[in-house]
Amino acid sequence: MSLERTLTVRVERISRQTPEILAFELAHPWGRPLPAYEAGAHIDVHMPGGFSRQYSLARAPSGNASYVIGVKREVGSRGGSASMHERVREGDLLPISAPRNTFPLREEAKHHLLLAGGIGMTPLLAMAQALAARGADFTLCVFARSEEHLAFADALRAPALAPHLRLHLDQGDASQRIDLRALLAERAPNTHLYVCGPGGFMQAVRDAAAHWPEDALHTEYFAAPTDANTTTGLPFTLKLARRGITVPVAADQTAVDALHEVGIDIPVSCQQGLCGTCVVEGDGEGAEHRDFCLTGSERKTRVALCCSRAKGQELVLQL
Ligand code: FES
Secondary structure, three states: OOOOOOOEEEEEEEEEOOOEEEEEEOOOOOOOOOOOOOOOOOEEEEEEEOOOEEEEOOOOOOOOOOEEEEEEEOOOOOOOOHHHHHHOOOOEEEEEOEOOOOOOOOOOOOOOEEEEEEHHHHHHHHHHHHHHHHHEEEEEEEEEEEEHOOOOOHHOOOOOOHHHHHEEEEOOHHHOOHHHHHHHOOOOOOOEEEEEEOHHHHHHHHHHHHOOOOOEEEEOOOOOOOOOOOOOOOOEEEEEEOOOOOEEEOOOOOOEEEEEOOOOOOOOOOOOOOOOOOOEEEEEHEEEEOOOOOOOOOOHHHEOOOOOOOOOOOOOHHH
């Protein structure tokens, strides 16, 4: 369970975006400002039924009077999106986490290419608005089935974004799909690519951008890929440099669980390597990274303890 501090927000407004997507505007119950955030950030929402899910903030920061999230009702979901759609009403109070950002804009980029598949548009919409506000050079490509399935259409077509928007509606017809390999064949100098969307879309973009430098490709996953192994592996030892102790991790145990057994609680949320809550400083070069939230350079000095393991027999952490 998460040890992070939660805050309570009121559901100010619920608006239908598409047949499957609702937008929720969340505000402080007494009208106070909410914690500041950067474009690309997400929050954990603790919803009726005991579910907790991460949702990206779908609007660039502006005064922090409210947050906006988009929730797609997933077919066969584990209950989180159904709970939001069926049980949450305007005026309800919801516990949430403070925003966290594992998908930030890169200051060093000269051009930003944002690729959004379906509901994956939410963090990229906020990023596009933030880039437009600072006059940055960017392109936002949004992929959706049809106009009916296009969420946040008004925000996308706002005058500040319209000149940067490339909208691809395939009408559910594979022959209409954009050729990602052609789109990503050339990389203009200092272009950074940001991707968010369903698993198949993410994989297609990763394949098409395989020749891009790893540090120029930034992804935000909603769920771990179905073939991901985030728990088991070989046993190893955690060496806690600050405490001067070692902690054994069994083959069927995560590092978080092993640390909990010796009284060291690491905050967790998604427990799938997605959200970054459990990331600590350590010898990333000695880790077998299984997360989906750290960049190549971050992995040199950080490790997500809910899923990653040691490459060899020992992993050194700054704990
Ligand atoms: S708890 Fe989310 S990345 Fe580990």
